Amino acid sequence: MFNNLSDKLDKALHVLKGHGSITEVNVAETLKEVRRALLDADVNFKIAKQFTNTVKEKALGQNVLTTLQPGQLMVKIVKDELTQLMGGDAEGINLSGTPSVILMSGLQGSGKTTFSGKLANYLKNKKTKKPLLVACDVYRPAAIDQLHVVGEQINVEVFSDRGNNDPVAIAQAGVAYAKANGFNVVIIDTAGRLAVDEAMMTEISNIHKAIQPQETLFVVDSMTGQDAVNTAKAFNDILNFDGVILTKLDGDTRGGAAISIKSVVNKPIKFIGTGEKMEAIDVFYPSRMADRILGM
Amino acid sequence: AGKSKVDDEVLDNLEEVLVTSDVGVNTTLKVIERIEERVAKDKYLGTDELNQILREEIAGLLSETNSGEDTEFTIPEGKKPYVMMVVGVNGVGKTTTIGKLASQFKKQGLNVVLGAADTFRAAAIDQLQVWADRVDVPIVKQSMGSDPASVAFDTLKSAVASDADVVIIDTAGRLHNKVNLMNELTKVKRVMQKVVDDAPHDVLLVLDGSTGQNAFEQAKQFTAATEVTSLAVTKLDGTAKGGVVIGISDQFQIPVKYIGVGEGIDDLQVFNKYEFVDSFFK
Ligand SMILES: Nc1nc2c(ncn2[C@@H]2O[C@H](COP(=O)(O)OP(=O)(O)OP(=O)(O)O)[C@@H](O)[C@H]2O)c(=O)[nH]1
Ligand SMILES: Nc1nc2c(ncn2[C@@H]2O[C@H](COP(=O)(O)OP(=O)(O)OP(=O)(O)O)[C@@H](O)[C@H]2O)c(=O)[nH]1
Ligand SMILES: [K+]
Ligand SMILES: [Mg+2]
Ligand SMILES: [Mg+2]
Numbered sequence: 001m002f003n004n005l006s007d008k009l010d011k012a013l014h015v016l017k018g019h020g021s022i023t024e025v026n027v028a029e030t031l032k033e034v035r036r037a038l039l040d041a042d043v044n045f046k047i048a049k050q051f052t053n054t055v056k057e058k059a060l061g062q063n064v065l066t067t068l069q070p071g072q073l074m075v076k077i078v079k080d081e082l083t084q085l086m087g088g089d090a091e092g093i094n095l096s097g098t099p100s101v102i103l104m105s106g107l108q109g110s111g112k113t114t115f116s117g118k119l120a121n122y123l124k125n126k127k128t129k130k131p132l133l134v135a136c137d138v139y140r141p142a143a144i145d146q147l148h149v150v151g152e153q154i155n156v157e158v159f160s161d162r163g164n165n166d167p168v169a170i171a172q173a174g175v176a177y178a179k180a181n182g183f184n185v186v187i188i189d190t191a192g193r194l195a196v197d198e199a200m201m202t203e204i205s206n207i208h209k210a211i212q213p214q215e216t217l218f219v220v221d222s223m224t225g226q227d228a229v230n231t232a233k234a235f236n237d238i239l240n241f242d243g244v245i246l247t248k249l250d251g252d253t254r255g256g257a258a259i260s261i262k263s264v265v266n267k268p269i270k271f272i273g274t275g276e277k278m279e280a281i282d283v284f285y286p287s288r289m290a291d292r293i294l295g296m
Numbered sequence: 297a298g299k300s301k302v303d304d305e306v307l308d309n310l311e312e313v314l315v316t317s318d319v320g321v322n323t324t325l326k327v328i329e330r331i332e333e334r335v336a337k338d339k340y341l342g343t344d345e346l347n348q349i350l351r352e353e354i355a356g357l358l359s360e361t362n363s364g365e366d367t368e369f370t371i372p373e374g375k376k377p378y379v380m381m382v383v384g385v386n387g388v389g390k391t392t393t394i395g396k397l398a399s400q401f402k403k404q405g406l407n408v409v410l411g412a413a414d415t416f417r418a419a420a421i422d423q424l425q426v427w428a429d430r431v432d433v434p435i436v437k438q439s440m441g442s443d444p445a446s447v448a449f450d451t452l453k454s455a456v457a458s459d460a461d462v463v464i465i466d467t468a469g470r471l472h473n474k475v476n477l478m479n480e481l482t483k484v485k486r487v488m489q490k491v492v493d494d495a496p497h498d499v500l501l502v503l504d505g506s507t508g509q510n511a512f513e514q515a516k517q518f519t520a521a522t523e524v525t526s527l528a529v530t531k532l533d534g535t536a537k538g539g540v541v542i543g544i545s546d547q548f549q550i551p552v553k554y555i556g557v558g559e560g561i562d563d564l565q566v567f568n569k570y571e572f573v574d575s576f577f578k
Pocket of ligand 3: 531532534535536537575
């Protein structure tokens with residue numbers, strides 16, 4: 001019946017407003033609705049609980065109960081809190097290395113290869129960099145071909161070694177190739193992997209140690225549900241990554257996973273993917289994301 | 297001793313398990329209400345009994361459409377070729393699932409033909425070709441950028457000519473809110489019917505097991521565009537539980553047929569609702 005959080009909040013706040021004298025009990029009732037709406041937006045169960053507790057304290061602290069329009073103030077508190085939780089202003093990419101090495105990581109199908117291309121294209125056109133793409137997925141059928149097609153589309157060279165089954169060696173060779181040939185950014189595409197796959201997690205940890213990237217990015221599908229926290233935490237434990245990429249935001253998902261991930265690893269969300277084409281990349285704006293989650 | 301009260305605490309825990317398995321608030325409340333009704337008379341019962349009731353109630357939501365007894369990969373008799381079309385949003389595991397299914401059908405001695413109707417995504421055709429080579433089945437393809445409906449048409453023609461048993465058509469991943477791309481899918485389906493008038497016999501919607509509540513919208517829009525007849529849930533070898541399919545199966549009355557449990561050729565299983573429910577509590 002209620003399609004989004006703002007509808008639900010309106011409804012909940014309507015309840016709140018309807019009471020002549022508003023009590024702490026009414027606020028609790030309202031926050032239950034807020035929590036439910038967050039869960040519908042795929043915010044993690046525990047984090048939704050924590051969040052509503054914080055909002056409750058703020059609401060009581062700001063005397064939401066005595067203002068003339070408690071509803072509006074509540075919406076503002078919820079939105080501000082969400083925005084703050086997701087980070088401050090948009091954060092860029094660390095390009096201090098010579099070359100700057102960027103390592104992609106994430107689950108299967110999250111959008112790593114596509115985003116590698118988008119980022120290369122962005123750095124080439126917007127930051128006048130000379131990027132090299134390195135194909136370290138030796139498992140997925142035609143993964144190397146896919147990266148080559150992407151490279152052709154954006155006119156960026158792709159380093160690959162088809163006979164080689166060792167992603168660590170390919171990554172190192174790619175970085176060496178970049179140094180020898182005047183590339184100033186190296187983007188390493190890796191295979192998708194599950195956090196519970198120990199061998200594969202060790203592999204990416206070894207790549208990470210071998211090439212010591214300036215930026216390690218965790219690429220996550222914005223449609224992800226409750227599991228987002230587990231995955232983000234497991235990848236962060238192994239890689240201590242620098243930032244998060246949220247893909248497929250051209251869909252209609254609320255994207256509550258963004259809050260969950262940010263709360264659990266406290267790393268900035270740096271870019272978003274908004275389509276399959278190479279131009280479909282944007283920097284992340286916390287307040288826009290808060291609006292989206294709230295359906296505003 | 298051994299008896300525990302089905303009190304608020306028990307129900308709160310249950311809520312947490314279900315919600316964190318992506319079952320969703322609506323379906324979770326539905327399950328909890330049904331349990332509350334059943335325990336209203338006998339308020340005290342053991343954890344084992346509670347688990348049994350829970351299993352039954354959740355399986356009940358799936359039961360209209362899932363017998364829960366199939367263990368074999370079967371295709372219905374009397375359709376030759378039996379035409380499957382595989383659809384879903386980007387990156388969920390369509391192409392991989394097709395490779396695994398082709399392998400299962402081939403093992404049964406069936407002649408399988410694959411159709412590479414994803415002509416859009418980088419190296420999508422090469423990827424399906426690798427799977428066709430692995431399984432050793434023919435593939436029908438055109439060049440990148442060609443009309444997917446035309447590829448599907450060619451595939452069916454070829455399958456009919458070669459007297460094939462099963463045709464599986466791969467399609468490009470597309471987000472369900474993109475009207476043009478969804479219309480394209482409707483067209484692919486329509487064009488197939490010029491060759492086999494009741495094709496496709498099965499429209500398999502692939503859902504990524506780690507997807508949250510957005511899967512509902514996916515099921516809704518793909519059903520509107522192609523009349524989805526079965527579901528596959530992939531990537532259940534990870535920590536995600538895929539609970540959202542319970543509500544989807546219940547609401548749209550579509551059976552869950554397969555689950556993906558890895559990237560290998562044999563990592564596909566016939567869906568078993570009891571094992572599925574049990575996995576939430578592991
Ligand atoms: N609509 C949309 N599709 C995207 C976006 N990013 C990636 N995709 C699509 O998602 C699918 C998976 O993308 P890939 O880049 O292959 O994902 P990956 O993480 O490299 O996958 P693996 O290598 O198999 O782990 C492809 O169909 C992409 O075109 C996005 O922002 N929006
Ligand atoms: N762990 C695991 N990975 C899977 C499973 N099924 C597919 N994958 C992986 O998920 C990624 C995407 O799979 P694809 O088959 O390319 O997905 P798709 O839906 O065809 O993707 P697009 O055509 O780009 O929309 C690949 O890396 C697969 O190996 C599964 O059951 N478990
Ligand atoms: K699982
Ligand atoms: Mg990839
Ligand atoms: Mg595919």
